[in-house]
Amino acid sequence: MLTKRIIPCLDIKDGRTVKGVNFIDLRDAGDPVELAELYAKSGADELVFLDITATEQKRKTLAEMVRKVAEKVNIPFTVGGGISSVEDVDILLKNGADKVSVNSSAVKRPELINELSAKFGSQCITVAIDAKQVNGEWLVHLVGGKVPTDLNLFQWAKEMEERGAGEILFTSMNNDGTKTGFANEALAVLSSALKIPIIASGGAGNMQHFTDVFLKGKADAALAASVFHFKEIEIKDLKEELRRNGIEVRL
Amino acid sequence: MNNKFQKTSSTSDSYRDGGNKGGIVIVDYGAGNIQSIKFAIKRLGFDAVLSSDTEEIKAADKVIFPGVGEAGSAMKMLKSTGLDKVIPELKQPVLGICLGMQLMCRHSEEGDTEGLGIFHADVVKFNNGLKVPQIGWNRIYDLKSNLFDGIKEQEFVYLVHSYYVPECAETIASTEYGVEYTTAIQKDNFYGVQFHPEKSSDAGEKILENFLKAPNPEKKE
Numbered sequence: 001m002l003t004k005r006i007i008p009c010l011d012i013k014d015g016r017t018v019k020g021v022n023f024i025d026l027r028d029a030g031d032p033v034e035l036a037e038l039y040a041k042s043g044a045d046e047l048v049f050l051d052i053t054a055t056e057q058k059r060k061t062l063a064e065m066v067r068k069v070a071e072k073v074n075i076p077f078t079v080g081g082g083i084s085s086v087e088d089v090d091i092l093l094k095n096g097a098d099k100v101s102v103n104s105s106a107v108k109r110p111e112l113i114n115e116l117s118a119k120f121g122s123q124c125i126t127v128a129i130d131a132k133q134v135n136g137e138w139l140v141h142l143v144g145g146k147v148p149t150d151l152n153l154f155q156w157a158k159e160m161e162e163r164g165a166g167e168i169l170f171t172s173m174n175n176d177g178t179k180t181g182f183a184n185e186a187l188a189v190l191s192s193a194l195k196i197p198i199i200a201s202g203g204a205g206n207m208q209h210f211t212d213v214f215l216k217g218k219a220d221a222a223l224a225a226s227v228f229h230f231k232e233i234e235i236k237d238l239k240e241e242l243r244r245n246g247i248e249v250r251l
Numbered sequence: 252m253n254n255k256f257q258k259t260s261s262t263s264d265s266y267r268d269g270g271n272k273g274g275i276v277i278v279d280y281g282a283g284n285i286q287s288i289k290f291a292i293k294r295l296g297f298d299a300v301l302s303s304d305t306e307e308i309k310a311a312d313k314v315i316f317p318g319v320g321e322a323g324s325a326m327k328m329l330k331s332t333g334l335d336k337v338i339p340e341l342k343q344p345v346l347g348i349c350l351g352m353q354l355m356c357r358h359s360e361e362g363d364t365e366g367l368g369i370f371h372a373d374v375v376k377f378n379n380g381l382k383v384p385q386i387g388w389n390r391i392y393d394l395k396s397n398l399f400d401g402i403k404e405q406e407f408v409y410l411v412h413s414y415y416v417p418e419c420a421e422t423i424a425s426t427e428y429g430v431e432y433t434t435a436i437q438k439d440n441f442y443g444v445q446f447h448p449e450k451s452s453d454a455g456e457k458i459l460e461n462f463l464k465a466p467n468p469e470k471k472e
Contacts, residue, residue: 003388045388071290076450096286121320123384123411166384197382250388250407
């Protein structure tokens, strides 16, 4: 049986990991390669690198980082942040990224997803969606949740699936940073409505939240950052707990 | 054994970038993430070259045939370079990965594509109500080949695919995803794996190493 995936997310700036990483056993907590290797050894199923660099040098620096990670790490990883063209994706995949994640560029120009899936295959195209529940409706937001759009989360996700997305990474802006659990109700609706896998993000605070996101939220994978970076939750402990709760994991 | 492809003048090509001592060639026929395979081979202490040159591929000690994108367009690329004729005639160990393995079958439902016809199987789409593509870690079992030396039954491997090869006489490993299907297949010197050994953690690297160490009956000792 296919297992549920646990995915640590690393923020990257100028080729370095930023904020929220507190590993005393790392020689260099800012080195994405060292951190990725450590996560791979500790049982992470995949990694996501989210690049928040805003400079001109971005593309080159990111490609170099991707190459270094790919040389060392033997689990799959996704790269996201500011990807807006076929060329962007080509560079990242050629340097060894397994998947890319596209967010606001898909909102600005939805055809991009058709182009990317036609050229590279759906399996490596993840569409990231940040959404917030406003007056009962889940609306897609841009710029890390700051700018609302009039797109409905579920309709937008469906459209992305139809255009060739291989996976949806849904971050609930209502839950993100709260450590009160994932947006399980919305996740369950999304997971039932779509045929492609759903990665849940936003709200992880304890191990029960992960059990809930798989059993109630029906997510295929769960992504989190700070609970892993600050060692509040060890991935191995988490997976043992999930297995005790009847959830299939890789251990 | 009848050797149609004597290693002659082209041998030097596979050694052209120096350290390619094992003569491992990864067939390069388009876009996609094939660097990861090269990196994984390097982590194992071997070197590999990427090549689309038919002579270089024929002269290799081991050939890795990765998968890229969609079956129909991948077959078109193989035909345009003549690789569709070269690959089925290879005598050295050949490993197809993911779509590479699927293209080595007779036919794929994806784009109604005629394959290389090496394996006696036809590729079909998952149609059982489960999420497609299957993305993530699943178990392999009923392991039947030296490809899996040192690998335990029910080991986890990383898979990303929407189409699958049903179980058949050539199946050497199975996986369950709504249906029990082929995750590894072998006929003579041809091996295929549906999973990504280069992304399947330590177990995947061990499987890749087993392939790289497989004897090459064509090699003149």
